[in-house]
């Protein structure tokens with residue numbers, strides 16, 4: 018099995034095709050439902066540049082919309098989380114209810130045929146699974162179908178009982194697939210994460226890949242916060258278990274050469290604040306160790322200086338699986 022064509026990681030038109038054929042059609046992890054329990058609480062984010070938000074409407078229903086004003090397209094809510102009243106566009110102050118109806122269009126003027134009922138916010142799909150909220154702009158399959166083997170994999174873990182404690186956002190200069198290739202293999206652990214390597218039984222590291230899930234396991238030695246199981250889910254989210262909790266992340270492209278990671282850390286209450294902080298910082302430290310190799314690999318792909326090389330049958334089956342899924346999405350769109 019050969020690594021995928023490096024052009025797929027650097028070309029603008031591939032990113033635009035992924036936005037349309039992959040990011041708009043799949044369920045995207047928005048975050049813990051605990052952030053969307055209070056009436057009028059919202060979480061706003063981007064999906065490959067497409068602005069969306071979810072809101073717990075005043076009638077108690079969880080809804081999601083494009084974060085795009087129906088007048089001339091301004092962003093309605095800033096990215097992040099908070100509480101909204103009626104949603105007022107900052108540009109010309111059109112006002113929408115938290116259920117998406119247009120309520121006011123100040124100073125618009127009289128126009129025959131202009132009906133506010135014709136201009137509600139554009140709804141998108143929203144779903145909840147085990148305490149996690151997902152949104153999808155135009156889902157090709159149901160949320161459970163996309164989750165695939167992950168449902169059974171986590172059936173015995175009480176993930177919905179964990180409380181979200183911290184969010185972190187990190188940005189680096191590499192294509193989202195370079196980072197994903199890196200995340201779904203353990204082969205780089207000895208070279209890139211020496212301290213982490215020393216804390217696991219690397220000889221027993223195992224990777225499986227099927228039905229939307231790459232599962233990596235290794236027995237941890239004493240003192241490691243991780244429980245020795247790291248999961249990646251198609252197309253772009255991760256979940257890692259640690260003692261007394263877990264983290265999730267979404268790998269979101271900003272463009273073809275820049276990626277943001279949105280991490281959430283959850284705990285079950287068995288760790289005190291100091292232990293939680295050690296777990297959070299330990300995880301973020303390992304994550305950051307991957308940035309440099311991703312950034313420099315991106316440059317090699319962009320320069321034309323790399324021709325596809327071989328993938329390890331033992332350790333890189335997750336890479337092969339992910340790349341095959343991407344190739345399926347892009348099939349027929351580009352001459353390669």
Ligand code: FES
Nearest residue numbers: 086088089106109
């Ligand atoms: S763009 Fe929102 S009111 Fe004009």
Ligand SMILES: [Fe+2]
Nearest residue numbers: 199209210307
């Ligand atoms: Fe890594």
